[in-house]
Amino acid sequence: SAVISQKPSRDICQRGTSLTIQCQVDSQVTMMFWYRQQPGQSLTLIATANQGSEATYESGFVIDKFPISRPNLTFSTLTVSNMSPEDSSIYLCSGGQREYEQYFGPGTRLTVT
Amino acid sequence: QQPVQSPQAVILREGEDAVINCSSSKALYSVHWYRQKHGEAPVFLMILLKGGEQKGHEKISASFNEKKQQSSLYLTASQLSYSGTYFCGTEGPSKAAGNKLTFGGGTRVLVKP
Numbered sequence: 001s002a003v004i005s006q007k008p009s010r011d012i013c014q015r016g017t018s019l020t021i022q023c024q025v026d027s028q029v030t031m032m033f034w035y036r037q038q039p040g041q042s043l044t045l046i047a048t049a050n051q052g053s054e055a056t057y058e059s060g061f062v063i064d065k066f067p068i069s070r071p072n073l074t075f076s077t078l079t080v081s082n083m084s085p086e087d088s089s090i091y092l093c094s095g096g097q098r099e100y101e102q103y104f105g106p107g108t109r110l111t112v113t
Numbered sequence: 114q115q116p117v118q119s120p121q122a123v124i125l126r127e128g129e130d131a132v133i134n135c136s137s138s139k140a141l142y143s144v145h146w147y148r149q150k151h152g153e154a155p156v157f158l159m160i161l162l163k164g165g166e167q168k169g170h171e172k173i174s175a176s177f178n179e180k181k182q183q184s185s186l187y188l189t190a191s192q193l194s195y196s197g198t199y200f201c202g203t204e205g206p207s208k209a210a211g212n213k214l215t216f217g218g219g220t221r222v223l224v225k226p
Contacts, residue, residue, distance in 0.1 A: 004154075030212075031212045033213070033214075041218075041219075042115070042200065042216045042217065042218050042219050043155070043200065043202075043216045044216075045213065045214065045215070045216075048213060092154065092155075096212060097212075100160070100168070100212075101145065101157040101160055101168070101169075102145070102157065102202075102212065102214070103157065104147075104154040104155045104156075105154060106153070106154045107154060
């Protein structure tokens with residue numbers, strides 16, 4: 001199994017600013033992903049974080065708004081840029097090996113005012 | 114397209130059984146099941162792969178009908194700790210999807226004493 005930590009756990013940000021969320025895995029994983037979850041709702045995949053190359057974004061998500069880095073097999077960051085109240089959500093990262101289970105971080109609860 | 118879960122919610126007494134269904138409109142390579150408690154990260158329960166392989170907890174059982182693109186999760190002799198929201202995540206149509214999951218809307222389970 002893998003243990004995933006995220007920082008910060010929560011933040012309140014002003015409209016127009018940016019926030020970078022960090023995701024650290026305690027072991028090397030092949031795959032890392034970023035999800036968004038509104039309270040009480042399902043998880044929506046934002047992008048696949050690719051090690052050493054540009055992330056692969058899902059429909060409706062773009063690199064300018066959600067730049068992602070993954071410098072190695074245990075760490076990734078997601079930046080939420082030029083935030084608006086619509087970006088208020090819980091952001092989760094996950095990691096795992098191909099064809100095996102994914103493990104999720106505890107999430108970052110973001111509120112944009 | 115998001116898989117459809119049913120029922121949306123279920124209330125059980127301790128010791129009772131329940132079945133949660135997950136149905137997809139597209140061919141699937143694998144189905145993953147997770148349980149999420151309020152304010153916590155989703156926790157892996159089970160993965161079912163095309164071809165019949167299963168990986169997961171011994172106390173959780175599930176089935177995967179590849180032809181019907183459906184999976185069911187069986188909660189047997191439910192315990193209070195089974196309460197939470199259950200999500201299925203589907204991957205497909207082939208393993209080339211690279212563990213990228215599309216999650217269903219979730220099923221809220223409440224187990225009462």
